[in-house]
Amino acid sequence: MAGSFVGAVQFLVKGGPVMVPLLAASLLAVAVMIERAIVLGRASRDSSPLMECVRRCIGQGETTEAVRACEAAGTPVGRVLAAGLQARHLPEERLEKVMEEQAMAELPDLNRRLSVLDTVVTVAPLLGLLGTVTGMIRSFGIMAQSGIDRPHGITGGVAEALIATAFGLAVAITTLVVYNWLSEKVRDVTAQMEIRATQLVNLLAAVEVAPVEPGAPAPRVGERAGR
Incomplete structure (x- = not known):
């Protein structure tokens, strides 16, 4: 273990x-x-169980319980749904705007610090290239002073150049792979927010009490009046 550390x-x-x-x-x-x-792992959890809970609560007339469930989820999707449920009495167009505003408010938190990874992806190869240049300068400087009488000094400069380049590329490649994976997570959460918001609008529209003839049963969830 100690030998590996010293070698590194x-x-x-x-x-x-x-x-x-x-x-x-x-x-x-x-x-x-x-x-x-x-x-992002927590934020991108499957929101289907939460949406099913909201659908069940609304169908039973327990909207307050649905809001509680959304807030307890602690996810961007949950907060968007909670905002929509709290604004359920607004016209549909305004309701959509409320949820859109909440979704936009969630995006900065989702994208936070991803720019750091993007910067590392760009800078690491450049630092490696800088190491290559300085290593070659060192090698040629030694060669100019002593010719080929100091081969170890020359090869040391070449090694410096190659190690810096390899390390810079390794850092950049690894960071790029993870950056793309995390960006995909952000896109997944964004898509979930859009889908669940649309589903909530449709659900609230379906359970609105529609005018019915005297003595006729009220329409059930998802059932149009007059059928």
């Missing part, structure tokens, strides 16, 4: 000074990946 440190040292910002960028990226994976 020696590897990083061989990469030259540029390895310091590269290592810092990689640690920052890992921290953001873990935090966003946890947050």
